[in-house]
Amino acid sequence: MTDRITLTGLRAHGRHGVYDFERERGQEFVVDAVLELDLAPAARSDEVTDTVHYGELADRLVAVLTGEPVNLIETLADRLLAICLADDRVTRATVTVHKPEAPVPHAFTDVAVTMSRTRTDPPPAAPDGGAA
Template identity: 40%
Template sequence: MDKIMLNGLMFYGYHGLFPEENKLGQRFTVDLVLKCDLSLAGRSDQMTDSIDYGQVYEVAKSVVEGEAKNLIEAVAEEIAQKMFRTFASLEAITIKVDKPGPPIPGYYQSAAVEIERERHYAE
């Protein structure tokens, strides 16, 4: 299946279990792999036959910068559901939500989740 990949989308959100996360917020990074048939767009060279990357960014932004959630798992799931509602040609999606430096003990770069969803799951 064809893929559109958007990497390192950065947003500022207020997701987390701890009050300081909800109050102060932090940066989140999102990677997306959208699976769809791009053959018509490849032949026509028309944006109307593909998925608009800018619109994809805005959908992800509306979730990550929207209502605070406890878990990044919930952030990823809402992004998936909203993408399927927005883009009729989207057949499957992989979403990685990365949370740099969450407030838990230890030394590491980030915590992240990655989910994969198919359209039939979303309906």
């Protein structure tokens, strides 16, 4: 399938990170999300109910970004992927989490993690190592 909805550069202040100062001060995170789904029904009907409402998707993604802190942006990306795949019409999602203020002691532009999942991929492992 080649139909996609792409949301690029969604920004929110979060308190994710391994270090205490990251949790205390927080920092900006930037998310790119690509959803693959059949957009033909929406194209035919011209109704927002026949597609993924990207404004509502952005609200849900920001709620995760500004919500419960996690240590790793890999964990954050996994949670964001779950939001993207919550709509049964989405067959595949790719999320990139950018952490441009990551505590790296060298000049750099960005640190990012990109993860992709399909609806048929097994669920992520639970924090204790078992199935989610």
